[in-house]
Each structure stands twice: as structure tokens, then as C-alpha cells.
Amino acid sequence: MNISVPKLKILILSTPVGALGSGLGGGVELTISNLAHELQSRGHTIEIIAPAGSHLGDLSIIQIPGELQLTAQTQEQAAAIVMPGDPVLANMWATARSIQHDYDVILNTAFDWLPFYLTPFFDTPVAHFVSMGSQIAAIDTAIERVAIDYPGTIGVCTRTQAQTFSFADRCCVVGGSGVDPAVYQYCDAPENTLAWLGRISPEKALEDAVAAAERTGIKLKIMGKIQDPDYWAQIQRDYPRAPIEYLGFLPTHELQQALRTCKGMLMTPRWVEAFGNVAIEALACGVPVIAYRRGGPAEIITDGKTGFLVEPDRVEGLVAAINRLAEIDRADCRHAAETVFSQAAWGTVMENWFVRLVV
Template sequence: MIRRIAVIAGSRYPIRAPFAGGMESITWHLVEGMRRRGVPITLFAAPGSDPQLQAETIEVEPLVLSDAARADVAMPPEKTLREHHAYLQVMLELGRRDLDVVHNNSLHYLPIVMAELLSAPMVTTLHTPPTPWLEPAARIANAADIRYAAVSAATAEQWSGIVEATVIPNGVDLDQWAYGDGGDSLVWTGRIVPEKAPHLAIAIAEATGRRLRIAGPRPDPGYWGTFIKPHLGDLVTYEGHLTGHQLAELIGTSAAALVTPVWDEPYGLVAAEALACGTPVLAIARGGLPEVVGHDCGRLIEPGTEEAMIAAGASLLSETMALPRAAARRHAVEHCSLNVMIDRYLALYEELSTRRRSA
């Protein structure tokens, strides 16, 4: 019986709505979903996280550096140093606790390389392709103390030469992302950054004369000012960085959702959220998106040049908008459920905890 679980979140953004990105959203829903089932969880998260989570803070107070240390010409940026020591502090604290499982839901290397110091086994979720920080850590870490879960088969394949990962797709809360009756506009949601490429969604909307509503955080002022802001007007509008219920209302009153990454999207949470609202999805087939968007509820654009993808998107848009909304919702219920994700993690926790107890 699992009685004591610790979850390590990312330290870059608080775990609170409106979420900075999909990883923050998944962490919040994972913790809250398990607590609703009576599973006791301690969350370590960035300052400013939702008070409802009762998270312990990932931070160093204070970060003490002598004048000699600060004078070192090899000193990295203080932000990097603070993050390193914050995770070091968390792992040392976890090493002092009696736990059944530690779930590493961060992108930092220290939880992986220090996992063998814990009394409990660790589950590490792979949310990204291999990175220069995570890949070496996974190669040298004691594999007997860590099990990896990948958010899609595509992500598991990217890591296949380094670690073996169980595929546990992300899930969405089907109550929060409620079925909507649709509308006439298109919608694009997510972080407004170059790799998510909302400028391609804008180009598809302009090519077809369809109104597009955009929502999400704007962490890259240069990209926003150059590629997005000049196009805002009657056809393209920015709706803000919306909370979950506001975002569900926006998506549920849209005719189709555009998902336009120009990198290998590890999962594609915004596509799953749209489908849960009954909104068909037109997406670029990068990374895990083909696993999320079925032919009954969306259409896929083959990756290529921007001009080719815009032309393909414009060609497929009417077909996408004509797909039945009930089929989109049904696909989300069957393939993108938060409850299914939680079931799979709990089964993995129990397997690891049982194995450790019997060792």
C-alpha cells in the first residue's frame, strides 16, 4: 500500500493557474487528482505555487557566496547556481524522509543522479527529448533505483538508446475541459514562443479568412513583437493568459483548434484539451501529436517548409471543421483521460514500492 509519495516539480515556474505551460498543468492535476483519491503526496515546487497544493518550496534561502567564490571567473549565472543548490537541498531533504516513492516531474539532472541516495525508488517522467543536461545524468545514474515514464511513444523512442521508458501519456481533467457547442472562430492556445509557432496559425487564418483567437503566456517579447502583434486586429485577436475555465470556454466555443509546433512536441497537451472540449484539431504532425490526434477528430499537416505547411493547413481546415464534435470528445474520453494517467502512475508506484520492500 502506497502511503508516502513525494513529487518534485520544475523550479522555473509556480504550479498555479493560469499555468505557464503543459508541465505545470500536468503537475497540478497529478497531485490534486491523487489527493482526491486519498493518496498522500508532498509536493516540492517553485515559490508562488497554488496554496491549495500546500507545496514545500524549491528554493535556497539564502544563497550564501563568499567574495572569493563570486570572484571566480568560472562562476555560472547566479540563476543557474540557485537552481542547482535548490535541487541539491530538496534531494538532501528527501534523503532524510521515510518515503515509498519519489516522482521526479522536473527537468533538472540532480534528482536523477542523486536518486540512489534515497530510501525510496524514483519515477522520472520524461517530458522532453534528450537534453545536454538530462541525457548524461540518465546514462550514469543507477538504473536499478529509477524507472522512467515517457509522455508519448515518440518521446520514449527518442530516449530509447539511453533509457527504457514506460509510456504513460498525459491526461486532461474531463470535468474541467467540458464539452462545448463550438462556434465560427479558430483557436490557438499555448506558450507564445517560436517553437510553438503561432505565427503559422495566423498565416492559416489569414489565408482562409477565418477569425483566430489566441490565448497564452508571452514569455518572449521579441517574438511577440515581431511575429504576432503586427497581425492583431479584426481577424486575429489576443484573448490573454486565461485560467482553466476561461480557456475551456474559449476552446469550447471554437470551430477548430490549430496546433502548430515546429519542434517535436513531446505530447501535445493543448490538442488533448481541445478534443475534450469537442473541438476538432488541425495539427502539424511533430513528436507525439499523431498519438493524440486521431483521424476521427482531427487532421495532420506533414512537416515541411513554412509555405508548404500553411498551404496544407489552409487546404485541410474546412475538412477539420466539419468533423463531428461528439467524436472529438469521445476520443478524449477514451485516450486522453486524467484518470487513466493517474491509474497508470499509481500502478507503477505500487510495482516499485513492492519490489523495494521485497528486495
């Protein structure tokens, strides 16, 4: 028997660390875009609140001015909560509170203290999509209070991510994102090149991928926003002979064109990655993923079938896996993206989560 799903009006609040479309928000940008498009296709009404200058194709965005917030991953565990003088985060949530009664549910995608603190001041249910593991103790405490007082409202990407928090059993595992396979072109005849995608900042450990490219002599295509210019400059100084090419921060249609022809993609996070949107983008192109056995990627990649999981922080493990890429059937990678990690499958999970909070 088919159960009718009520059509919802959903307000999504974006990350306050950068305008949508700038690349500063990392995987959250793709998450919001894919979720909004999927839910709209199901008849739900979607509105997004984001920093001024945001753009996500044809999606409706309420542009909010103000100073951007520091990213949590650049701060220490014991860091104090800090906000600029005219915080875009506070401005976004003030706007949300003023229009909250026009919506059935509010989705928070900001990993910051303020949205959790403000939850009791909202009448409309707030679902919190937590896209990082434990980073700052003060934020952990704020999330835990919401998890206790508002059961079922804390959504995380993976079990591995949840386990970084002391309140893991109070989290709902809802996945990190999903891809529309129609947007990504499958390639079964790759070139002898590798790819690395992500924000260029120390916790992503790009230098390990560059070192692996240098040892194998295989060209590495690097795609992503340079968040830490000094870090990027240091990598270039440390590996002057590495066969690397920086392609910049690319929109999806250009990214998949560059990615699909690669024989493999490397994921080298130094921290516990909550999910790994770039992994499912690679799979959608038929590109096997070589990742450290740490965090979300370890729950995405099936070792020996859609890529390889290697010992964390070991360049020699990356090199050994690169030499085994021919063992992977690229069709298996594409199949995983079309089924387990499809936008439609993830949309159903998120839709069900929202309905539970509303009814």
C-alpha cells in the same frame, strides 16, 4: 479479482523554470495539478515542492526560494550545464533529500541535469517523468545512466518522444496527462473561430497558425504565456492584417470557456512535442485538433476522426484542414477525452508505475 493498491505517500518535485500557476512551466503545470488531484482522490498522500509563489488551488505546496533555471528548449544540444548562484532547483532537491524518508516515492518532473545526477544519493525511489525529447546532450547522458542503473524509473509521454533518445527501449511510456471531463464543457455549436494554446516562444511556431488565420480570414484566439516578448512582437509586425486576438494566460475554467466555442484548434510545434496537454483539453471541449504530424500530437489525434494531421511546417496543409473541419463529429472528440485521455485512466497508469517502484 480486485487487487488492493497500497496507499502511498508521494512527493512531487516541480519544474524549476517558474512558479506553478505562472504558465512558465507549460504543460507540466497541468500535469502536476491533474495527477495530484487524481491520486489524492484515490487515497494517496501528495506533497509538492515548487518555486516560491507557486499555487495550484487547494494542493499542498512547499514553497522554495531561489533563482529560476533556464528552460532546456532555449539551449543548444551541446550546451554546458549552468546553474545560477542561488538555484531554486538545488534548493528544492536539498529539501527533498532532507524529508525523503517521510515518503514512499519521489516524482521528478524537472527536465534538468541535477535530479538525475542526484538519484543515487536518495534512499527513497525516484521516478522521473521526462516531459521533453532530447534537447541537451549532457542531460541525455544523465538520464541514460539512471535508466541503466535504476530500471523502470524513466517515464516518458509517448513512443515518439522516447525515440529521440538513444535509450528509448529503457523508457516506460506512461502518457503525458489526463483531463477531468467534468471540468470542460462540451460544445456542439461552435462559432467561426480558431484557437491556439501554448507558450509563446519560437519552438511552438505560432506564426504558422497566424498565417493560416490570415489566409482563411478566420479569427484566431491565442492563449498562453508570452515567454519570448520579442518573438511575439515580430509575429505582430509580420502579420498586421491577421485576425488574431490574444487572451493571455488563462486559468482552466476561463480557458475552456474561450476554447469550447472554437471550430478547431491548431498545433504547430517546430520541435518534437513530447505530448500535447492542450490537445486533450481541446478534445474535452469537443474541439477538433489540427496538428503537424510530428511528436506527441501524432499519437493523440486520430486523423479524420478527432482532427487532422498535416505535413509539418506547411501552412497550406493547415489551411486545407481548416476547410475540412465540418467533417469531424465533435462528439468523437469528447469521447476520446472521456476514455483514452481521461484523468482517471492516466491516474491508473501512474499509480501502477509508482507501485512497481515501491514494492
